[in-house]
Amino acid sequence: YQHCPSNALLRRHPYPRRDAFDELLKITASQNIRIQVGSNKQLAQSLKQSFEDEYFTKLLKSLVTVAMSEDEYFASGSYDVSDFYHYGLATPFYTHFTSPIRRYADVVVHRQLLRSVGELPPLKPDALINIDLSQIAQHINKRTHDAKAVQRSSKDLFHALFFQEKGELVSHGIVFKVKGSSISIFLPEFGFKGALHFTEKGGELMLPENALSLDPGLYQSNIKVQTYELDETNQQIILYSNIGPLSISLFDYITVKISVQESRAHLPNIRLELVHFGINKKKQTQKQTSTLQVRTSNKSISKTLKTEEEEHE
Numbered sequence: 318y319q320h321c322p323s324n325a326l327l328r329r330h331p332y333p334r335r336d337a338f339d340e341l342l343k344i345t346a347s348q349n350i351r352i353q354v355g356s357n358k359q360l361a362q363s364l365k366q367s368f369e370d371e372y373f374t375k376l377l378k379s380l381v382t383v384a385m386s387e388d389e390y391f392a393s394g395s396y397d398v399s400d401f402y403h404y405g406l407a408t409p410f411y412t413h414f415t416s417p418i419r420r421y422a423d424v425v426v427h428r429q430l431l432r433s434v435g436e437l438p439p440l441k442p443d444a445l446i447n448i449d450l451s452q453i454a455q456h457i458n459k460r461t462h463d464a465k466a467v468q469r470s471s472k473d474l475f476h477a478l479f480f481q482e483k484g485e486l487v488s489h490g491i492v493f494k495v496k497g498s499s500i501s502i503f504l505p506e507f508g509f510k511g512a513l514h515f516t517e518k519g520g521e522l523m524l525p526e527n528a529l530s531l532d533p534g535l536y537q538s539n540i541k542v543q544t545y546e547l548d549e550t551n552q553q554i555i556l557y558s559n560i561g562p563l564s565i566s567l568f569d570y571i572t573v574k575i576s577v578q579e580s581r582a583h584l585p586n587i588r589l590e591l592v593h594f595g596i597n598k599k600k601q602t603q604k605q606t607s608t609l610q611v612r613t614s615n616k617s618i619s620k621t622l623k624t625e626e627e628e629h630e
Contacts, residue, residue, distance in 0.1 A: 318393055318410060319433075320429070320432070320433035321393075321429060321432075321433070322393055322394070323392075323393060323394030323447050324392050324393065324394055324447045324449075324450045325392070325393040325412075325429060326390060326391075326392065326393075326412060326422060326425045326426055326429065326450060326453075326454060327390070327391060327392075327393055327401060327410065327411065327412045328388055328389065328390050328391070328403065328411050328412050328413055328422075329388065329389060329391055329396070329400065329401050329402065329403055329411070330386065330387075330388035330389075330402070330403040330404045330405045330406070330411075331386040331388075331400075331402075331404065332386065332402075332404050333354060333384055333385050333386055333404065334384065334386055337383070337384035337385075338354050338384050340384070341380055341381065341384045342354070343552075344380065344493070344552065344567055345377070347551070347552060347566070347567055348567070348568055350377075351363070352364075352381075356404075356407060357404050357405055357406070357407040358407055360381070364377065364378060364381065372491060372503075372505035373491065373568060375503075375505055376491055376493055376503045376505070376568075379503070379510075380493065385404075385405070386404070387462070388403065388405060389454070389458045390413075390422055390454040390457050390458055391451070391454050392447050392450035392451040392454055394447040395447065395451050412426050413426060414426050414427070414430075421457060422454075422457050425450075425453070473584060474584055476507065476509050476587060477577060477584050477585040477586075477587055478585070479507075480575055480576070480577045480585075480587055481577040481579075481585055485574060485575065485576045486574070486575045487572060487573070487574050487575070487592060488504050488506050488507065488572070488573060488575060489504075489505075489506070489570050489571065489572050489573070490502035490503055490504045490505075490513075490570070490571055490572075490573050490589075491503045491505065491568055491569070491570060492565065492566070492567055492568060492569050492570075492571060493510075493567065493568070494552070494567075495547065495548075495549060495552045495553060495554060495565075495567070496549060497547075498514055498515065498516040498547075499512045499513060499514045499515065500512070500513050500515065500554070500565070501513075502571070502573060502589060504573070504575075509587070511587055511589045512589070513571075513573060513589040513590070513591060515545075515554070515591060522542060522544070522545050523591070524542055524591065525590075525591060525592060525593065527592075527593050528591055528592070528593045528594060529542070529556075529558070529563070529593065529594060540558050540559065540560055540563075541558060541559045542556045542557065542558045542563075543557050543558065543559070544557050545557065551566075552566065552567045553565060553566040553567070565594060569594070570595060571591065571592075571593070571594050571595065572591075572592040572593050572594075572595065573589045573590060573591060573592055574589070574590045574591075574592050575587065575588070575589060576588050576590070
């Protein structure tokens with residue numbers, strides 16, 4: 318940078334998008350988790366907190382990654398020095414250097430460094446100006462972005478083919494977003510995120526007969542739902558049932574069935590269907606706990622529905 322302050326090829330990582338991190342902070346605050354995002358160091362320390370649920374930790378780190386801005390190459394003369402900062406590495410100056418055999422950016426940096434120490438003759442004044450290097454940086458950034466898109470599509474295809482080969486599977490997932498007529502689910506067993514629709518096109522609620530039972534393999538649930546309310550502000554679904562309002566909130570566990578619908582024109586479609594709220598575990602203890610919370614008046618009570626299995630056998 319000192320040798321060519323207007324056209325050094327550097328790499329920057331802007332601070333995370335405020336709107337994306339606001340959503341993340343809102344989600345974590347709902348679980349009484351405090352995340353510091355002022356710097357990469359503070360964020361890393363926040364994520365080192367000891368969480369009892371390893372799957373929750375994986376999901377939280379995944380949400381943090383999604384909220385991050387993408388790092389990018391740039392010509393030093395195109396930005397103010399204060400914008401050179403690399404948030405992910407917490408360093409004011411950074412560039413790629415170690416992989417010239419697979420990254421063209423590293424080749425450019427090698428040539429600039431060799432010229433700065435006199436190992437290569439200096440360029441002519443008009444050989445490579447800032448606008449030329451900026452265009453190179455933009456092209457590299459686009460190709461990098463395209464490669465990541467292909468990588469995501471490849472992962473989607475792998476998941477589709479994997480589930481297609483395995484047939485219908487049942488697994489547990491974690492709710493990480495409530496929006497519209499669906500909830501977003503993270504399946505930690507497969508590292509897969511997908512949407513679970515709980516209403517039909519006409520807006521009618523679709524709930525399996527045993528969706529509210531502790532274990533659908535043991536008995537029929539006596540809880541019946543008449544209607545529901547979507548509370549996007551507090552990221553929860555309120556189910557109005559014959560025993561009172563019940564809420565499904567962020568980071569609750571649910572059990573889902575995974576299937577694949579084939580398509581001639583598109584990728585096989587991975588479909589998630591609700592089995593029941595809570596984890597469908599084998600009988601291990603005399604008592605198990607559902608994730609449903611009872612709501613009385615306008616207050617959420619952290620009273621957990623507990624059912625003794627032996628009463629229903």
